[in-house]
Amino acid sequence: MKVALFGAGRIGKVHAASIKMDPRSELVAVADVMTEAAEALAKEHGIPARGADEILADASVDAILIASSTNTHADLIAAGVKAGKAVFCEKPIDLDLSRALEIRKITANHDKPIMMGFNRRFDPNFAQVKAALEGGEIGKPTMLSVTSFDPAPPPVSYIKVSGGLFRDMMIHDFDMCSFLFGLPETVMAHGSCLIDPEIGAAGDIDTGVVVLTYSDGRIATICNSRQAPYGYDQRVEVLGADGTLAAENEIENTVVKSTAAGVVSAKPVFFFLERYTRAYAIEWSAFVDAVIEGAPVPAGVQDGVNALALAEAANRSLAEGRPVAVTTDMTGG
Amino acid sequence: MKVALFGAGRIGKVHAASIKMDPRSELVAVADVMTEAAEALAKEHGIPARGADEILADASVDAILIASSTNTHADLIAAGVKAGKAVFCEKPIDLDLSRALEIRKITANHDKPIMMGFNRRFDPNFAQVKAALEGGEIGKPTMLSVTSFDPAPPPVSYIKVSGGLFRDMMIHDFDMCSFLFGLPETVMAHGSCLIDPEIGAAGDIDTGVVVLTYSDGRIATICNSRQAPYGYDQRVEVLGADGTLAAENEIENTVVKSTAAGVVSAKPVFFFLERYTRAYAIEWSAFVDAVIEGAPVPAGVQDGVNALALAEAANRSLAEGRPVAVTTDMTGG
Amino acid sequence: MKVALFGAGRIGKVHAASIKMDPRSELVAVADVMTEAAEALAKEHGIPARGADEILADASVDAILIASSTNTHADLIAAGVKAGKAVFCEKPIDLDLSRALEIRKITANHDKPIMMGFNRRFDPNFAQVKAALEGGEIGKPTMLSVTSFDPAPPPVSYIKVSGGLFRDMMIHDFDMCSFLFGLPETVMAHGSCLIDPEIGAAGDIDTGVVVLTYSDGRIATICNSRQAPYGYDQRVEVLGADGTLAAENEIENTVVKSTAAGVVSAKPVFFFLERYTRAYAIEWSAFVDAVIEGAPVPAGVQDGVNALALAEAANRSLAEGRPVAVTTDMTGG
Amino acid sequence: MKVALFGAGRIGKVHAASIKMDPRSELVAVADVMTEAAEALAKEHGIPARGADEILADASVDAILIASSTNTHADLIAAGVKAGKAVFCEKPIDLDLSRALEIRKITANHDKPIMMGFNRRFDPNFAQVKAALEGGEIGKPTMLSVTSFDPAPPPVSYIKVSGGLFRDMMIHDFDMCSFLFGLPETVMAHGSCLIDPEIGAAGDIDTGVVVLTYSDGRIATICNSRQAPYGYDQRVEVLGADGTLAAENEIENTVVKSTAAGVVSAKPVFFFLERYTRAYAIEWSAFVDAVIEGAPVPAGVQDGVNALALAEAANRSLAEGRPVAVTTDMTGG
CATH class of the missing domain: 3.30.360.10 (Dihydrodipicolinate Reductase; domain 2)
Structure with a gap:
């Protein structure tokens, strides 16, 4: 299962490590508007830093992991759904409840898992x-x-x-x-x-x-x-x-x-980061279970x-x- | 300091033991409308069971300890004050706030300590x-x-x-x-x-x-x-x-x-009774401190x-x- | 059950309190070679300080509690046995094992409980x-x-x-x-x-x-x-x-x-004294059980x-x- | 730092994971006399299973990690030293103290770190x-x-x-x-x-x-x-x-x-394995520190x-x- 990561900040790095730890998932690309951060994380993992649109258009990418800033979450979920990807998104969907309700409509019939990162x-x-x-x-x-x-x-x-x-x-x-x-x-x-x-x-x-x-x-x-x-x-x-x-x-x-x-x-x-180290890894494996084995989200x-x-x-x-x-x-x- | 106990039930017995434990206080009488209970406790401590009025009228009694049923508290506090006793009373003053406010007025100028049994x-x-x-x-x-x-x-x-x-x-x-x-x-x-x-x-x-x-x-x-x-x-x-x-x-x-x-x-x-055993004894000593040594209530x-x-x-x-x-x-x- | 206490030091005081706490036992006399200590403890409990021989000769004394210095233990046990008393003795019997073995012989046929104060x-x-x-x-x-x-x-x-x-x-x-x-x-x-x-x-x-x-x-x-x-x-x-x-x-x-x-x-x-407060009281009650109710020592x-x-x-x-x-x-x- | 692993059993797998977790070390080969176990572990890590001699002769291998059965430890340490490798060896050196003393002599002048796996x-x-x-x-x-x-x-x-x-x-x-x-x-x-x-x-x-x-x-x-x-x-x-x-x-x-x-x-x-998971990873990093940065063993x-x-x-x-x-x-x- 090939995964692209949106967001190369603190929490993005945690997720990159989780992706690596589960042998069933492979990190293949990273995107961040802060290109320097994207390049650094990409280099550390030996993968390319790519643009968001390019990643979404790449049919070989099975899933996207959204760990970018909160105001980008809703748009990226929508784009991921449109591109037919499985989506893992850090909480919250949006700061605005009405926008979250829109996302709920957009995602209602998506046939791939969409999971929110309630790590606890x-x-x-x-x-x-x-x-x-x-x-x-x-x-x-x-x-x-x-x-x-x-x-x-x-x-x-x-x-x-x-x-x-x-x-x-x-x-x-x-x-x-x-x-x-x-x-x-x-x-x-x-x-x-x-x-x-x-x-x-x-x-x-x-x-x-x-x-x-x-x-x-x-x-x-x-x-x-x-x-x-x-x-x-x-x-x-x-x-x-x-x-x-x-x-x-x-x-x-x-x-x-x-x-x-x-x-x-x-x-x-x-x-x-210290308290929930294990939780992040278990959370990611639960998402992989959902995508690969059809387990409930x-x-x-x-x-x-x-x-x-x-x-x-x-x-x-x-x-x-x-x-x-x-x-x-x-x-x- | 001579003490009379009102109430020979479960909590009355606890207080009787506390009175005994502090060498500065002496239990001299017990009163209870359940005369059997009063007699039993009196016998155990080698003291007389007496009527409430008799106790209040006895000038040798320095303090009264009110551990009778809640609906008697307010009247006994008032009577104790009138009789010039130091008063220790189990909580609550009364179930009715307005009655408690009356008691507050009645006790406002009493020159002996009045203490409520907030044991915790x-x-x-x-x-x-x-x-x-x-x-x-x-x-x-x-x-x-x-x-x-x-x-x-x-x-x-x-x-x-x-x-x-x-x-x-x-x-x-x-x-x-x-x-x-x-x-x-x-x-x-x-x-x-x-x-x-x-x-x-x-x-x-x-x-x-x-x-x-x-x-x-x-x-x-x-x-x-x-x-x-x-x-x-x-x-x-x-x-x-x-x-x-x-x-x-x-x-x-x-x-x-x-x-x-x-x-x-x-x-x-x-x-x-198990958790607050020590608290009851310390509480009583604090009342004795107030009566004998003028410590704050x-x-x-x-x-x-x-x-x-x-x-x-x-x-x-x-x-x-x-x-x-x-x-x-x-x-x- | 009337008890005489030998030894008015720190541990003697603890035992005096335990005797008082069990309603079945009554402290009736105290003996100590340090007469001042004996007098003080006696006064506190409203009992006489008496000589050891006098106590042992007093038929109304049921039991002796030996809390005096270690080098007096063996002799007092022997004297207590001879006087027909129940005996409670602080550990050790003696610092010398052979003397302890002698005491074992002397006490072998005593028909009253002899208990050693292993409080723990x-x-x-x-x-x-x-x-x-x-x-x-x-x-x-x-x-x-x-x-x-x-x-x-x-x-x-x-x-x-x-x-x-x-x-x-x-x-x-x-x-x-x-x-x-x-x-x-x-x-x-x-x-x-x-x-x-x-x-x-x-x-x-x-x-x-x-x-x-x-x-x-x-x-x-x-x-x-x-x-x-x-x-x-x-x-x-x-x-x-x-x-x-x-x-x-x-x-x-x-x-x-x-x-x-x-x-x-x-x-x-x-x-x-702090850790074993409860143990001392329970220990004493076990001795009273043995003396009064024939419970095993x-x-x-x-x-x-x-x-x-x-x-x-x-x-x-x-x-x-x-x-x-x-x-x-x-x-x- | 390229590492070859000797031993594909339970503890060998733990060490393989630790090697992977430290970005400074890379697992490049595995050897085990149980060829099936070696093949399985090799496949999991995408590396070749190789013979012991072949590995020791490979100049590109910087370090060997000995996690094979106890009776092979001493010989493999000696061989590793002869081949100029850094050596990490599970305890004990040998069950025989005299053999351990021999190994001590053999390793005395080795210019690469030799570390024993006292994980605790x-x-x-x-x-x-x-x-x-x-x-x-x-x-x-x-x-x-x-x-x-x-x-x-x-x-x-x-x-x-x-x-x-x-x-x-x-x-x-x-x-x-x-x-x-x-x-x-x-x-x-x-x-x-x-x-x-x-x-x-x-x-x-x-x-x-x-x-x-x-x-x-x-x-x-x-x-x-x-x-x-x-x-x-x-x-x-x-x-x-x-x-x-x-x-x-x-x-x-x-x-x-x-x-x-x-x-x-x-x-x-x-x-x-559960208790010392973290210890094994920290231990391995300490060995990498010794090899790469000259830190004390x-x-x-x-x-x-x-x-x-x-x-x-x-x-x-x-x-x-x-x-x-x-x-x-x-x-x-």
Whole structure:
């Protein structure tokens, strides 16, 4: 299976490594508007850097992997579909829900897999929570709690184009809730700017709590912070009738030092590249499974739409100070 | 310091043991409308069971400890004040906020300590969180998360007179938030009946999530469940600019068993009597400090009013499906 | 059951509290050659300080608790037996094995319980290991590892009269091995002075490793150090055919602090008084059970002899640099 | 750097993956007397399977990686040296110490790196212990404890040719002691057959405890078992004047399940391939560093000799029931 990569930045490099690691997929070309970055990555992998149109027109390319900037996602998905390619696209589909709903229409009848890069679904810890839940290990679930803190806020220049905390950061956690609990009925959002006043000046929040309620009474809570100086804090906890499942952080090493100053363990691994290294590789193999073996796509366009719809609902809830219902108009469902 | 105990039930016995453990206080009498219970406890401690009026009229009694049923609390506080006693009263002051506000007026000028039994403030783990917060160990706090699950729901007969989950169970967690973060500005409540349909039929919920927001942007989340079959789950976690403080559960023993079936640790200690044994003793000594040495009362009538005001706000929020502002009318502040 | 206490020092006070806590036993007198200490403790408990002979002659005293200095233990046991009392004695019986064997003879036909204070058998964690072992939870055991470090070495003046690390400190661990694995066949000792050269100058070691082998092939290892600056390190680990049981340390509180400096947990509780508070109370109740209800004595004179025999074998092994067989001559068995 | 691989078995495949992962090294050929295995691995990597002599004669091959059966190690090292190659060889050099000493002579003046595959030195957890020790984080070290249990014993057919527990299994732990504490002065071994009587019938033990003493008084203890049904148990703990460093197991995932049956965590990762995946990759990069950049070899022939000398001393100690001195004759030092 021959793969062309769009985007030669940080996350593009991660995906290039995943493509290489699965013996069933081969990276054959890379495209990036930053030609220097494209050339460097191409050289490292002994492949050509090519133009986007040229790649899309090349019938030998089976699949495209979209890891370019967010504002190019929707157009590239559409182009990939038109060119008859299998498509793997980093989240989100777009910052604009209506554009995502358009993409949903365009892709509805495509006969090749289209997969959204919700990498956390492939984290072995969260996947184990999902498996245990589905295996009935804690009985009927009642509450879900997602903790998701970044080690440090991004530059304010990034914040300004990010779409805001709910669409940029919490979107992963919305998808985690959908993954574990399905689509909620209402969204209630709370948020503040407590870390960096410039984030507030840019119209965004850096601290957020969102409560999702489900039609059958289940309740999910998401806590986000742009800053946890001890590292990337990524935990999930589910309470059910028979007990709880809690996925704790992965830590840098297992060494515990005990001295008069206390008992010190290693910190959580630093950020998403470290925490989700394995998840990215497993995610890619799931896409290859879908393309080559016809396995079901574990996170599709509808999942992308859902996450975005929750983010928009959260934005509205925060603005209006009240719970917002999630409707099928929002999710295209 | 001579103490008379009102209430010879489960929690009365706990307090009797605490009184005995502090060499500065002496249990001299016990009163209970269930005369059999009063006689039994009196016999065990070699003291007389006496009538309430008789005790209040006895000038040799320095302090009264109110551990009788909730609907007697307010009257006994008032009577104790009138009789010039120091008063220790189990929470809540009353199920009715307006009655609690009356008690606040009545007690305002009392010259002896009046202390409310918010025992969790004296749990060494939560006290350590408070101390570390005040010591600036994690910098400026931003988010607080309180997890509080009972091992199993009480009988529905109890639920019916309990005042409901927010006033009966979450009231401790409201006080924990006040203890760690102060009085919030708004309360948003979510709740469902997911464990026992009879609880729902009785008009109550068994699963609740409440979000408190503070005027400076801090956010606190409380998750309550009436059922966690592995034991009493009592945790607190605070995020600050420099890190987090997390108070984990206390467990039955430290033995870890590793077999082919997995790595098994002991469960959390079963319920509040086991978890808060030390807290009850420390709490009592704090009251004795206040009475004998004039130390500040660590949890007074205003704290009782505040917790009740938050519970009432949560009830209104749940009923109306919107955030409710906490006003000074509510808290008497 | 009326109890007289011999020894008003640190450990005597602990036992006085335990006697008070069990409603079936009553402390009626205290004796100590340091009359000031005896008077102080007596006053605190509202009982008389009396002479040893007087106490022994008092027929109303049912039991004596020997918590005086080691060199008085054997004589007091003998006197207690002669006076027809039940006897609880702190370990060791004596520093001299032959004297312990004499005591064994003297006490052989006594019709009242004689119990040695091997408190660690009553620690809920180690007791849980024992119960799980006996319950077959890890199958046939093969290896045992005992870690036992003090927070800081005692003064050299104490070292000089202590009988040495094996008889003073490791004697508890020898008993733990006997408790969990029974009496071994050989003892091989290694030891060094690595912490305080004055301990070496006094002819003792401060760091010791002893390996015990059993006739059926099981192997136990004990590691001792006089200094672990993070607190009292008391752990036991057993490997069996089906898995391991590991009793970890008890810690000061459950708070975990995560900052850029690392993830910091509380230290183990400081020393034996903190770690074994509960064990001392449970131990005392077991003695009361034996005296009042005829329950079996959980740690008797033979256990005291065994621990001492292992300590002497370890001393010989260290001196001669070879494994030493444990014979029935040594243990009186 | 062009690399030829000797040995296409389980560990050969692991190394092939590591070679591929470091962009500075290229796998160019594979040799195995099992031609089918060689062909399969060669095909997977798109390289030729070649004869050993042909590879050694090929000047374009910079380095050989010896992962064939133990009895070929010494001859292949010698041949590699003669052919002027850099050599990476799996442990042990040979089961016979005198042969290892010969290899030491033969390799003494080789001008290319020769590295022994003591993979555990590259485990990030043990490496962190080493770094913290060298950084003085726990002060002067006094005791070392190495726990090393396999999940299940190998077939008895393997045991018969393995060289015995000390040379086959504990050799890694001997090297760990050397890595952390240097070369000891004496070795005292204890061992039994407690898991599988056929192992005993084959003249070997399956349960072993070895104590190493150092000239400055430090003491190290190694516990080995061929069977720990919960997985691969690989821990190291060091006590120093200021505290301890403990490297705990890596576990399968971070999910903790709490139910009425207890609190269950994931097991340690299953066996060496899972536990040391990262270590193998880091180890290989260290060899590439040595070959390409002249970095020091982190585990050389002398380290292989030392580990073997300790294993032989342990065998003699076990046979003779006494401590055995480790001499420079043994180690070639």
